[in-house]
Amino acid sequence: MTTLTILIENTKPEGSKLISEHGLSILVETAQTKFIFDCGHTGAAFDNAKILGVDLSKIKIAAISHSHYDHAGGFPKLLDSAQIEILFTGENFWEEKFSNETYRGCGFDKNFLTGKNIEQKICRDVFKIDETAWLVADFKRRYDFETIPSKFLRGVNKIPDDFSDEIILVLREGDGLAVVTACAHSGILNIVADVRERFSLPVYSVIGGLHLTGATSERISRTLDELKILGVKKILPCHCSGENFMNNFNDKISTGSVIEIF
Numbered sequence: 001m002t003t004l005t006i007l008i009e010n011t012k013p014e015g016s017k018l019i020s021e022h023g024l025s026i027l028v029e030t031a032q033t034k035f036i037f038d039c040g041h042t043g044a045a046f047d048n049a050k051i052l053g054v055d056l057s058k059i060k061i062a063a064i065s066h067s068h069y070d071h072a073g074g075f076p077k078l079l080d081s082a083q084i085e086i087l088f089t090g091e092n093f094w095e096e097k098f099s100n101e102t103y104r105g106c107g108f109d110k111n112f113l114t115g116k117n118i119e120q121k122i123c124r125d126v127f128k129i130d131e132t133a134w135l136v137a138d139f140k141r142r143y144d145f146e147t148i149p150s151k152f153l154r155g156v157n158k159i160p161d162d163f164s165d166e167i168i169l170v171l172r173e174g175d176g177l178a179v180v181t182a183c184a185h186s187g188i189l190n191i192v193a194d195v196r197e198r199f200s201l202p203v204y205s206v207i208g209g210l211h212l213t214g215a216t217s218e219r220i221s222r223t224l225d226e227l228k229i230l231g232v233k234k235i236l237p238c239h240c241s242g243e244n245f246m247n248n249f250n251d252k253i254s255t256g257s258v259i260e261i262f
Contacts, residue, residue, distance in 0.1 A: 002132060002171050003029045004180070004207065004259040005054060007036075008045035008074075009238050012255040018051055019044040020255045023070035024182050024209055024239045027054060028169065032130040035061035036078060037169050038182050041070045043077025052256060056081040063088035063123075063135055064106075065182030066166045068097055072106035079116060086119050088127065090137045090165040093120075097161065098153040123167050126198060132172035138164070139186040139194045143226070145219060146187025161185075170195055173261050178205035183240050185211055189226050202231045207259065209239035220245050 005027040012020040025045035026037045036059060039045060049056055059082040064072045067089070078084060097105040113120055121127070127135045152161040168191055169180040179195055181188065188210045192203050206227065212220060223245075227235065237246050238253035246252055253259070 001031070002178075002261040004261070005029075005052065006238070006253055006255055006257040006259075007048050007052075007054075008040040009253060009255045009257075010240075011238075011252075016256060018048050018255045021070075022239075023074070025071075025074060026180070026208075027056075028133065028171075028180075030130055030132045030171070033061065033133060034059055035063065035129070036082070036084075037063050037180065038065050038071045039074035039078050041073045043074035043080075045074055046078055046081045048255060049081065057083065059083070060085040061088070061129070062086075063167065063169070064093070065168065066090065066097075066163060066185065067093050067095070067106045068183070069104050069106060071182050075106065076108055076112070084116075084118055086121055087113060088121050088123055088135055088167070090167040091122055091124055092154075092165045093122070095154045095165070096156065098158055100151045100153070101158075134170045135167050136170050136191075136195060136198070137167045139166075139190045141187065141190055142193050143187055143189045145222065146190055148185060152185070168195075170199070171261055173204050176202040176204045178207060178261050179203050181206070181208040181210065183209045183211045189223060189230070192227065192230050192232060196230065204232065205234040205236070205261070206232050207236045207253070210237055210241040210245065212245040213240050213242035215242055215245065217244065220248070224248065 007025040023040035025040040154161040163185040171178045
């Protein structure tokens with residue numbers, strides 16, 4: 001069994017003492033490995049860990065899905081709670097991020113890692129963490145309607161962002177797989193189709209942010225139809241999935257949620 005604890009997300013249970021923010025951070029616990037997938041924006045995720053009674057002190061691995069502030073900005077504060085030795089990222093992680101003209105990057109650079117004696121490992125294809133968990137990068141664009149908004153820019157020349165730095169988490173689920181995405185900027189259908197092809201296994205569950213905020217009803221319907229065709233049986237959306245998309249589901253993730261994958 002693998003357990004996902006949502007340390008921070010856009011929402012929280014009513015009356016909860018937990019902190020919510022626009023961002024995502026997940027504690028992943030497989031039978032063999034315990035690690036952090038994304039760090040939220042401010043590091044409040046790790047204050048939540050204390051409230052939840054979660055001990056991060058022995059965690060040595062973190063992975064950041066991409067270098068937007070709401071997924072990477074909290075990383076420096078993670079170091080107050082965990083002894084991180086390895087940070088997994090995708091290619092081109094250090095290219096600055098913008099939304100139109102506004103900086104939206106992580107707020108730290110490679111020198112920060114060097115100063116903390118943290119090794120950066122770059123995932124360019126499939127990286128095996130253990131027998132039940134993998135990081136995956138570099139997704140083929142198969143669905144033309146899964147476009148990246150033009151406001152997203154990268155680099156000193158502010159070219160259109162292709163999110164070549166994006167990585168996702170794949171977990172064993174029974175005789176198939178669960179896909180955990182932070183934002184799915186590359187397109188959730190592109191991602192699921194690619195994972196199915198690379199692993200030669202079915203994808204049963206999709207968990208996380210699907211970046212469908214502001215999507216048309218037509219795109220939402222088509223996405224749901226195509227996910228069904230791809231064999232996905234369970235969807236647990238959060239963060240940037242958009243209210244209109246999430247309204248299709250009774251089960252929603254919020255800060256403090258615990259998800260068990262068998």
